[in-house]
Amino acid sequence: MNPTMRVLISEFRQETNSFNPALSGMETWSQNGIYEGQAVRDRFAGTQCAVGGMIDAVDEHARELGHHEVTFAVVMAAQSGGITEQTVMDHYLQRLIPAIEAAGPLDVVLLSFHGALQTTDYDDPEAEIARQVRELVGENCVISVSTDLHAFISRELIASVDYVSGYQTYPHIDHYGTGHRAAHLGLKAAAGQARPTMAWVPVPMIVSAASYNTLDGPFADLVQHAHHLVESGELIDWSIYQMQPWLDVPGGHSAVLAVADEAGQAAAQAKDLARRLYSLRHAFTTHLLSIDEAIDTAEKSTSGKPVIVVDAADSCNAGAAGDSMAVAARLLERGSSLRAATVVNDGAAARRAHELGVGATAEFTLGASRDQRAVQLRATGYVRSVHDGEFVQEGPANRGMVNKIGPTAVLRFGNLDVLVCDWMIGNGDPQLYRAFGIEPTLYDLVVVKAHTSFRAAYTPFAGEILETDTPGAAATELRRLPFERIPKSLFPWSDVESPEFPVAFSRSTPGSV
Incomplete structure (x- = not known):
């Protein structure tokens, strides 16, 4: 009989707009409810959201390999808004940390983030949450994360986690599928079925979210190319991030993630996708009417x-x-x-x-x-x-x-x-x-x-x-906005023809930490 796998699922998700003067407090975050324990399964199982995809993936994995012991930790999500008050993140951690400690040794932690959250104390709170979770669960537990396509994926975040999967559609219609992908990667790795590696490449650009989609046009063509890489077996998973362009944070950038069996293959494809994305920067324009x-x-x-x-x-x-x-x-x-x-x-x-x-x-x-x-x-x-x-x-x-x-x-x-x-x-x-x-x-x-x-x-x-x-x-016109902290080395403020595309690896790669 296969040993019981211990899994924990949690969500802390909001997209921040740094230019909205109204802070997001507990009232905002409580609007759609805060869930824990069985209430998470009751509310989200079978629904078309990331947590619903994670739950179904865990259930499918359990049917294939045996019983799984699942802890449903706190689930909090809010409509996009202004910077979140730190007390909200503190509340989340005050519920999450005891749940992790009470669950005992965990094999997999599945986290649903947006990826473009900002609090009054942290410019990259998801990275801080992931760091604290890693300290609690130790080195052997697999942490896999789902995010929005508009996330800010920092080097600090991937230093604490094994896998990250982002939406592959815009308009976003794959919330469920993204949660399922993230969970599938993490569960297979924890079960020893596969231990692929994830490569990360930052892309020095941000563009208006109104200037592209995955229905047609150059960004859609790039996304279709990435899908072909999975279909051909060259990649296991990929995420192309166009960072949320109203997030005024130091170090911000877009990014590409690529998951493959071999580190070299993941790195090569991540760099190629990053170059392709950057080469399209001038195509991401919008004609505005008065x-x-x-x-x-x-x-x-x-x-x-x-x-x-x-x-x-x-x-x-x-x-x-x-x-x-x-x-x-x-x-x-x-x-x-x-x-x-x-x-x-x-x-x-x-x-x-x-x-x-x-x-x-x-x-x-x-x-x-x-x-x-x-x-x-x-x-x-x-x-x-x-x-x-x-x-x-x-x-x-x-x-x-x-x-x-x-x-x-x-x-x-x-x-x-x-x-x-x-x-x-x-x-x-x-x-x-x-x-x-x-x-x-x-x-x-x-x-x-x-x-x-x-x-x-x-x-x-x-x-x-x-x-x-x-x-x-x-x-839509980003240069009209009062950015104070975003690196002006990014396009559209800077337009370097052939920038460097450094590669880093998540914890899924031996020797990457």
Whole structure:
């Protein structure tokens, strides 16, 4: 009989925007619940998220090789936002460390991170968490991590872990698959089935998240090339990271990871992928329309389909405050006849609508509820509906995920419907509108506060998708943002034709530590 394998699963995941002035505290991190023990399996098993993929991978491995003893440690995840208060990370560690100690000798630790988290004390908190976990579990335990494609993968992080797997899609639709990949690598290594090596190469660039995707274009071609490397047996796993471009931290950079049976093969392919990524840097550009140009385009449209105005700079998915009314204000100022819809974070306004009740008419001030620099709107509106703010995503990303956005109301200002909530989640999912009575296909213009995540769901029914030059903490034009700490040796501030691509190895490589 095979000996029992001891596995621990945990998650601490948020994407930080350093330019959002509103800190993320425990209230933000508690919005979707904090889970431990059996509650983790009950909540996440079978769901399309990284933790769900990890759970299924462990269960599959157990059926193949025998019983596994699984500890479900603390699982905490928050919507992207401003820098996280250190007390939140302290709370996580205060729950994680005792769970590790109580579990006894562990064979595998599976961690779900975003990879672009920043706290008030740490610029690279995931590396610090991994370091502390390594000290607790010792040298023989395998630590495998799943992350977002937009992670900052530092040398310090890979010095403490064995494997890291990042999303391979953008829009992200492989949350589950990434958790499953990370778990599969770690479990096989711990079981002695395979002990492949992972190579890491930093890439001196950051580019706007609105300038590429894996649906088409040069980045999609690079991702397809990487998939061929796995299909041909040249690699076991790979991750190409375009670092989240609103993370203002020293030492930031993009990165490539490659996993292969031999260190030399992993290093060679990681360097080649890094060179290919860097060579595409000038291709990652976005043509932005002004807000008025976007409205003009929508007013001239004859397709009968909604024009999607992309307010990426105010995307909560990118950590912005989600409280700008820039497009809405301009629609009303122009007296546009377009039937339009938008969304805004303004909990006070939503609660006021609940107090007034459906059918009430009142003057509302919307916007700048978190970021005082945001554009506000003051106008007389009609309360169309009020809601508890719970909805289920239709996907394809996170299909079936239950989101809670707090007290919610739909306010009507002439031809403009505004979904007002406390904190939006699932910005790129049409159910953010549909669940509350705003059917996007019946509008002329729909504002979407996301960079690329929305394309998977919106492209099939959109007339045109217009990248728009709006104000906010997640602006597409990076050189407009007040970076103070990011290395200016990175592209786009520096443009070295043939930079060095140093290689380092994770702990999975003998002699790498």
